[in-house]
Amino acid sequence: MTASGPAGEFAGLVAVVTGGASGIGQAVARELAARGATVAVLDVKDTEFACDVTDDTTVRAAVAAVAERYGRIDVLVNNAGIGAQGAVDGNTDEEWLRVLDVNVVGIARVTRAALPHLRRSPHAAIVNTCSIAATAGLPQRAVYSASKGAVLALTRAMAADHIREGIRVNCVNPGTVDTPWIGRLLDAAADPAAERAALSARQPHGRLVTPEEVAAAVAYLAGPASGSTVGAELAVDGGMAALRLRPEPS
Known part of the structure; x- marks a missing residue:
């Protein structure tokens, strides 16, 4: 999948979005295209640039194909990731390694493949999709x-390593986002309606975050308006990380 939009702050720039075939990644791809970027979606399915972030060979091939087709890479959105449930004793070693391989090492694989191209861009930016789970203990x-x-x-280490090369690195920290993965969790719950209500209630603004809200934050971090924002995490969580509201009167 590729897309390009009308003139905007990303006009003339090429953005790579991993995990862009659905959910947050799809919303990010659409938002960047709407703001003028040429967007290359890397995903394991339903995309022109097939890429498994756990396989270095496919990662390098996909990034090289994007650069060959468009001549440049200016923005990298490391969004590909998987979820998992369970306490510390609730997953096998294999599951621990699988989640870390996709969510962490996958970022390293795609970034190191894209770095030679980003270093040549005068507008280089990397945005990683993090989570409220990085800053709050969730059961x-x-x-x-x-x-x-x-x-x-x-994200912070990458920002320190690459800022003097002209590459800004930041991350976005979504709360609970209304994505297909959350939808599957709700469908599997004993009472989906009650589970949705509980997930919504733990965010102070009282609802799930939309993928489009996360996409707008990613676009800000990747764009020229955030030129002095480096090594930062931008919360898009309805106040979940920062606010401590008193219970509503009964």
């Missing part, structure tokens, strides 16, 4: 939280 999310905590630390 039954041990391996997922560990992976996203690593993404937050990795």
Whole structure:
């Protein structure tokens, strides 16, 4: 899948979005295209640039194909990721390694393949999709939280390593987003309506975050308006990380 939009702040720029075939990634691809970018979606399915972020060969081939077709890469959105449930004893070693391989090492694989192209861009930016799970203890999310905590630390380390090369690195920290993965969790719950209400209630603004809201934050971090924003995490969580509201009167 590729897309390009009308003139905007990303006009003339090429953006790569991993995990862009659905959910947050799809919303990001659409938002960047609407703002003028030529967008190349990397995903394991339903996309022109097939890419498995756990396979270095396919990663390098996909990134090279994008650069060959469009002549440049200016923006990288490391969005590909998977979820997992369970306490610290709730997943096998294989599942721990699988989640970390996709969510953390996958970012490293795609970034190192894209770096030679980003270094040649005068507008280079990387945005990683992190999570509220990196900054707040959530029940039954041990391996997922560990992976996203690593993404937050990795974002800061990457920012320090590459700022003097002219590459800005930041991350976005969504709360619970209304994505297909959350939809599957709700469908599997004993009472989907009650589970949705509970997930909505734990965010102070009282609802799930939309993929489009996360996409707008990603576009800000990747764009020229955030030229002095480096090594930052931007919360899009309805106030979940920062606010401590008193209970409503009964």
